[in-house]
Amino acid sequence: MFAPASLTMDDDIAMTLQLCEHPHMVHGEKSGCATSIESFLELVVSSLGTNDVRALSPRAPMEGVPSVRYTVASATPVTNSQSALVCHDMTYPYKVFFCHTATPIRAYQLSLVSNDVGQPSIDALAVCHLNTSHWEPNHPFFQIMHVKPGETTACHFLGRGSIIWVPTVKEAAQ
Template sequence: MACCWFTTFLASLLVVVYTSTCACAISTTPFSSTQIKFWSENVQNKMPTPILKKLSPLTQNDCDLYTNNNVKFSADSRFCSMAKLSCGSAVLESSLRPDHALAAAYSNAYGQVISSNIQLALDQKNADPFSFFRINSTLKINGNPVHIPNLKDSLPGRAFLPPQIASKIPLNIKDITRLFPAGAATKQTIEKTLYYCNAAAIKGEVKSCPKSLEEMIDFSKSALGGNRLISLTSKSTQGSNTQLTINNLKKFNADKIVACHEAFLPFAAYFCHSLPSTSLYSVDLVEPKTGAPVNTLVAICHMDTSAWPENHVAFKILKLRPGQGEACHWFTQLDLAWILHTE
C-alpha cells in the first residue's frame, strides 16, 4: 500500500510513463549522503559549507524510480521546489553581473553576441573597476589598502541534481527549457550560460560545464591528471566593497589548476576550466587601521592572456592588450579551485 501511494505521489511531481510495477522496497536516504561520501573518497579536505548547502534533498528512491524505470522527466513547479531548483521567472537578467568572477572564466567568449536578439549582459561600461588586478600592484603584504569587489552571491540558491538525472539533461536551450519551466528572463540567462559552455576553448584551455557535483570532481581529476584532490575557496563574503590590507600571502605550488565558477542553470551547475600559466594564492585580509582579521580569499592569476579576446573587460580595467600582462581576480565562496595533494 505504501509503495503504491509513493508511486502516485511521485507521479504528481513528474510527468512519467511507467512500464513496470512498483518495487516495495523504498529507500528514503537523502542522496546528499551519497554526495558527501563521493566527496570524501575523492577530495582530501572537507566540503565547504556553501557547497554543503547545495547537496540534493532528493532520496535515492526518487533517483532510482527515474533511472530504473526509464521515466520521461519533466520538472513541474512542485518538483522544482522538492529538489531545490530554480524554475520559472525568478531569475533576472542581472543575475550574471559584469563584476562577477564568472566574467573571468568566460574569457573565451567575452564581448561576443549570442544571437541576433541577445547581447551579452557583461557590459564593459558597468564593470566593477576592481574586478581584475595585477600581482605587483595588489598582492603586497602590508601594502596600500586593496579594494575588494562585491563577492556576495548574485544567483538564486539551487541544489545539485543526482548524477543519474543530471547526465540525462543535454546542454542545449531547447531541451533544458522543455524539461524545466522558464520565463523569458530565465531562458535568456540559461542561454548565456549554454553559450559559454558550448563555446570553443581558447588555446591551451581544457573546459567543461559539469551538471552535478560528481561531474565536477571527475572533470577536475581528469584535467589535473591525478586522484587526490584539494578544493580551495574563499572563506566568506566579508569585506565586500571595502578597502582592506593584506597581512599574509601564500602561493600554492601547483603545476595545474582547475577553476570552477558558479553558472546559472535551473539546478546547481559550474563552468570549469584549466588554463596554462596560472597561479593561485591564499590571501589573509585585515582592517587597515586596527589589523583585525576580516577574511581569507582565494586569488587566481592568469599569467598568459595572449589568447584572450581583445575586448575582454580585464584589458579595459587593467589598461592592457592581450599578452601584455597577467589578469588576476578574486574567488567568491561558491567558486572552487582544484589542485592535487602533493604530500
C-alpha cells in the first residue's frame, strides 16, 4: 500500500507492526496500539478506569539534545496515583501510538540544568517502575545495573513523542 522511504524506515514500520500485533509485556502490564483519536481515547479510559485524566509530554528541543551533562534541578511527582498509561509515537505511514501500563509506578516531571554554560535547561518526564520482580532476568536494565529482578527500582526518561496519561486525583475538600 505504501513504499517506505528507506530500509531503516522499513525496519521501523515492521517493528511497529510486530509490537502492536504481538507485544511482549512484563507481568501485569497491559498494552495496545491507537491508530485514531477515538481508539486513543478509548485506550486511555479503559486502561486507567476513568475519563478524568490528564496528559503530559516532555518538552525536549525539536532538534537533538546536546551531549552534555545535566543536573536534576527539581523532580516533582505528576500524580499521587501509582498507575499511568505511557504512549510512544511509533514510525508508521500514519499516526500510531503504542501504549502500555505498568503498576506500581511513579511518574516525575524534572527540570534538567546543563552543566555547560550557554546550554538550555530541559523539562523532562521520567517513570520509575517500583516493582521489577516479575521482569525477565536477562532484561538489559539488570545487565547494565548489575542487579537482579526485584532488587531495585528501574527509572527511565521518556523521549520526545511520548505521552504519559495519569488519573486526575481529586483533592479532599478542606
